Amino acid sequence: EVQLVESGGGLVKPGGSLRLACSASGFTFSKAWMSWVRQAPGKGLEWVGRVKSKTDGGTVDYAVPVKGRFTISRDDSKDTLYLQMNSLKSEDTAVYYCSYYYDSSNDPPFFDYWGQGTVVTVSS
Amino acid sequence: EIVLTQSPGTLSLSPGERATLSCRASQSVDSKYLAWYQQKPGQAPRLLMYGASSRATGIPDRFSGSGSGTGFTLTISGLEPEDFAVYYCQQCGDSPYSFGQGTKLEIK
Secondary structure, rough: OOOOEEEEEEEEOOOOOOOEEEEEEEEOOOOOOOEEEEEOOOOOOOEEEOOOOOHHHOOOEEEOOOOEEEEEEOOOOEEEEEEEEOOOHHHHOOOOOOOOOOOOOOOOOOOEEEEOOOOEEEOO | OOOEEEOOOOOEEEHHHHHHHHEEEEEOOHHEEEEEEOOOOOOOOEEEEEOOOOOOOOOOOOOEEEEEEEEEEEEEOOOOOHHHHHEEEEEOOOOOOOOOEEHHHEEE
């Protein structure tokens, strides 16, 4: 059974930092393209960023609002995805989801697995 | 950056009716990378369609998708009570990826 379990959310002051983790099990994590998606209270889904599998280049891309402040990384030896968030702003307040959405070695390559979400609140 | 615009913002229909949701892109999207998601309150999104017109695992055939280039459509034929939710299109072909702002499908 595929499981994605996020951790690390909480309350942080503006300008502060937080690191989210997404622990994966039940699939070959090293082959997975993983993404972070967030949802502010009462708002729609917002893509945060994505990391490809190392086999596919390991490329990381970010949404414009978080580029330069957030860093996505992965540890395939621990089956864990990370989101390092620095210089946090009030507008970063949201539920953060990790998602396993793609494996280029599979046909079809698209998957639909999500964590339960972790709440990040940026407030003084 | 590709901007996805969904319409209408809210759609009020009755069970049994047909729903047509639109997603327009600011520039051409490779249809292989156009997806539709459903989200209910308090839940993570659920993938409905990928590749614009392929149903994800376990999605009933009353859901269908079509379109290419800059215009895509999700159609739900014969609405069931459990279909009332918020629907998002997403493109994951060009980085940065993007979601539309969502269409809320509500019971009339």
